[in-house]
Amino acid sequence: MRRTEKIGCLLLAGCLILTGCGSNASPAEMAGTGVAAVTESENGIDSLTPANDFYGYINAAEIMDMDLKDNQQIISTFGLISEETSEQVEGIIRDIVDSGEEYELGSNEQMIRELYNLTYQAVEDKSVFEESDTEFVESIINRIESVENKEDLVNMWHDLAKDYGLQTFISGSATSNIFDTSENVIFFSLSPLADFSEIKESDIKAVSYRDGFDTYLNLAGVSIDDAKERANNIIYLYYDLAGSADPAILSGDKEYFEMFNIYTREECEEHLLNLTYEELLYSIGYDGELPDKVAIPDPGLLWEIDSLVTDDHIREWKDIALISFLDNQSSLLPGEYTQTGIDGFTPDEMAVTVVTKYMDAMISDIYADIYFSDEDKEIITRMCNDMVDEYRVLINNADWLSDDGKDYLTEKLDNMTFFIGCGEKREVNPEEGRLFKDTLLQTLYSFTAYTQQKIFDTLFEENTYNGFDYMSPITVNACYVSDANSIVITAAIINERLFDPDADYAWNLGAIGSILGHEISHAFDSDGVLFDAYGNYSPDAMPESDIEAFIEKQEIAIEYYSSFTVLGSHVDGKLTLGENFADISGLQCVLAIAGDLDSQKIVFESYAHVWSSLTSDTYAKGLLETDPHSPDCVRVNAVVACFDEYYEIYDVKEGDPMYVEPDRRVRRW
Numbered sequence: 001m002r003r004t005e006k007i008g009c010l011l012l013a014g015c016l017i018l019t020g021c022g023s024n025a026s027p028a029e030m031a032g033t034g035v036a037a038v039t040e041s042e043n044g045i046d047s048l049t050p051a052n053d054f055y056g057y058i059n060a061a062e063i064m065d066m067d068l069k070d071n072q073q074i075i076s077t078f079g080l081i082s083e084e085t086s087e088q089v090e091g092i093i094r095d096i097v098d099s100g101e102e103y104e105l106g107s108n109e110q111m112i113r114e115l116y117n118l119t120y121q122a123v124e125d126k127s128v129f130e131e132s133d134t135e136f137v138e139s140i141i142n143r144i145e146s147v148e149n150k151e152d153l154v155n156m157w158h159d160l161a162k163d164y165g166l167q168t169f170i171s172g173s174a175t176s177n178i179f180d181t182s183e184n185v186i187f188f189s190l191s192p193l194a195d196f197s198e199i200k201e202s203d204i205k206a207v208s209y210r211d212g213f214d215t216y217l218n219l220a221g222v223s224i225d226d227a228k229e230r231a232n233n234i235i236y237l238y239y240d241l242a243g244s245a246d247p248a249i250l251s252g253d254k255e256y257f258e259m260f261n262i263y264t265r266e267e268c269e270e271h272l273l274n275l276t277y278e279e280l281l282y283s284i285g286y287d288g289e290l291p292d293k294v295a296i297p298d299p300g301l302l303w304e305i306d307s308l309v310t311d312d313h314i315r316e317w318k319d320i321a322l323i324s325f326l327d328n329q330s331s332l333l334p335g336e337y338t339q340t341g342i343d344g345f346t347p348d349e350m351a352v353t354v355v356t357k358y359m360d361a362m363i364s365d366i367y368a369d370i371y372f373s374d375e376d377k378e379i380i381t382r383m384c385n386d387m388v389d390e391y392r393v394l395i396n397n398a399d400w401l402s403d404d405g406k407d408y409l410t411e412k413l414d415n416m417t418f419f420i421g422c423g424e425k426r427e428v429n430p431e432e433g434r435l436f437k438d439t440l441l442q443t444l445y446s447f448t449a450y451t452q453q454k455i456f457d458t459l460f461e462e463n464t465y466n467g468f469d470y471m472s473p474i475t476v477n478a479c480y481v482s483d484a485n486s487i488v489i490t491a492a493i494i495n496e497r498l499f500d501p502d503a504d505y506a507w508n509l510g511a512i513g514s515i516l517g518h519e520i521s522h523a524f525d526s527d528g529v530l531f532d533a534y535g536n537y538s539p540d541a542m543p544e545s546d547i548e549a550f551i552e553k554q555e556i557a558i559e560y561y562s563s564f565t566v567l568g569s570h571v572d573g574k575l576t577l578g579e580n581f582a583d584i585s586g587l588q589c590v591l592a593i594a595g596d597l598d599s600q601k602i603v604f605e606s607y608a609h610v611w612s613s614l615t616s617d618t619y620a621k622g623l624l625e626t627d628p629h630s631p632d633c634v635r636v637n638a639v640v641a642c643f644d645e646y647y648e649i650y651d652v653k654e655g656d657p658m659y660v661e662p663d664r665r666v667r668r669w
């Protein structure tokens with residue numbers, strides 16, 4: 001099942017987000033370790049050594065050959081892999097479109113080709129669809145306009161959600177219950193077309209929303225004067241709602257798990273004045289068996305919305321639905337209903353973009369068939385097993401952890417699941433093949449409605465988690481999913497720049513292995529330990545004394561990283577804390593697996609090369625303030641300098657620029 005609600009926060013919390021650091025100045029500045037003098041000397045990059053700048057020593061020659069084009073801000077290993085993956089995906093789509101073969105209804109190829117052709121047609125000559133789509137749009141506007149009272153309103157909300165996947169104000173989806181991940185619950189959210197915090201704080205913003213709304217109402221056929229007045233009334237309604245909203249949620253300060261408030265049916269019924277519990281669920285398109293509980297991120301706001309679902313406010317709710325509909329696929333609507341066209345794209349470019357977005361599962365299957373082999377999977381699986389074994393040793397050897405703390409973390413490790421490359425292949429599904437309608441617009445609504453209902457259908461099913469619903473096999477990334485206690489490593493990131501089945505195992509450990517080790521470490525960081533071995537949110541499960549001991553370690557890491565500078569600015573040791581520990585932890589793990597110094601040398605070098613990148617100065621400075629990862633050069637130099645093996649292998653001594661005193665070297669374990 002798909003659990004889109006959560007992707008946002010988990011991506012931020014647990015992923016290797018693809019960034020870089022450095023500058024197009026000298027390599028020494030790129031290295032950011034304050035050894036600018038080295039490259040300003042006569043020897044240039046030849047003077048870079050493992051002892052004065054390990055990052056530069058490994059990467060400078062390559063970086064000097066990189067060239068940022070036009071508005072390009074960064075060239076990095078991950079960016080290059082992404083470009084390659086996009087080309088491969090485009091190739092797959094074009095091969096299918098051009099093949100001339102007959103494909104079975106509901107097969108990957110049939111669906112890809114049909115969607116490509118529909119999109120191509122829509123961009124090349126939208127007028128072909130004009131008549132059918134005009135009828136379609138009118139029917140929806142009429143459906144909304146037919147509403148006269150609260151009961152009609154609930155039915156209209158339901159029909160739009162059920163038939164077109166359009167949840168025009170209150171929205172919701174089935175997702176795993178973070179307190180008991182074996183089951184699913186409906187998690188409510190809102191799609192209000194406006195940011196309540198902006199409306200609350202700024203009259204100018206409120207006016208600009210109002211002006212946007214009246215434009216849409218005018219497109220729906222409302223006279224300009226009426227549209228203005230009606231848009232104003234929506235804003236008044238939003239003022240009320242904004243006043244009831246939780247400020248911490250509005251400002252984005254609450255994590256997903258802090259918003260997971262479970263309410264039983266009885267509790268909901270106590271708060272709901274106008275809608276019944278059944279109507280609340282029905283309004284988001286759900287009409288199955290009534291669940292005995294739901295999850296509500298901002299209960300105060302939901303009760304306030306309910307209090308305003310009265311006959312007095314029917315006009316506002318109808319107008320919100322109209323605006324929401326006209327806003328949703330605005331570029332595909334017939335000319336009289338939209339101000340946006342599909343400009344700036346060729347039919348082929350747009351067709352590839354739309355197919356990539358909507359046919360992810362189908363493309364992923366074909367991609368994995370071509371680019372991800374059983375042999376790759378076997379080697380990576382072995383590596384994951386080695387890492388689990390090694391983390392077990394690291395945890396058990398951590399003298400700062402209590403026995404209970406060790407048991408808790410070891411249980412997490414033993415139950416961790418790994419999603420490697422790609423999932424089970426999709427089967428030919430004629431039902432999905434029949435989702436196509438006469439026009440692109442209607443087809444996209446048909447897909448959305450189908451997907452939404454499929455998710456609702458899982459509500460009472462046992463929660464079978466699939467990591468690739470979180471992160472597609474064609475995304476160049478890896479992540480730890482805390483509420484599933486799972487690692488996802490996609491087929492696309494298992495690329496020759498990071499993984500070579502014919503290379504020395506140590507080389508792979510330093511590259512893809514260090515990324516895996518980084519992600520596994522997120523299971524044990526300050527957010528990760530809030531979730532138990534089964535992904536259940538259990539904030540008190542880790543012994544308090546262990547959390548305090550970990551906080552002490554954090555202080556050392558913050559101080560250490562803050563001493564690094566890039567382009568004259570200090571790294572923010574607090575902002576990057578979690579990711580820094582993950583980097584150090586990941587490398588510590590793979591170094592231990594590699595074993596001897598010769599293999600560890602290979603690990604250090606392939607690890608350093610993962611982070612080879614060139615970034616524009618402006619971009620690099622911006623990242624320093626916002627990116628929870630350290631700059632690439634620091635991800636190498638700060639990390640390797642924490643390991644005794646590095647000093648031994650490269651004969652680095654006190655007085656060398658890379659030298660860090662033993663008591664300042666950060667270790668997670």
Ligand SMILES: [Zn+2]
Binds near residue numbers: 013015518582
């Ligand atoms: Zn991370």
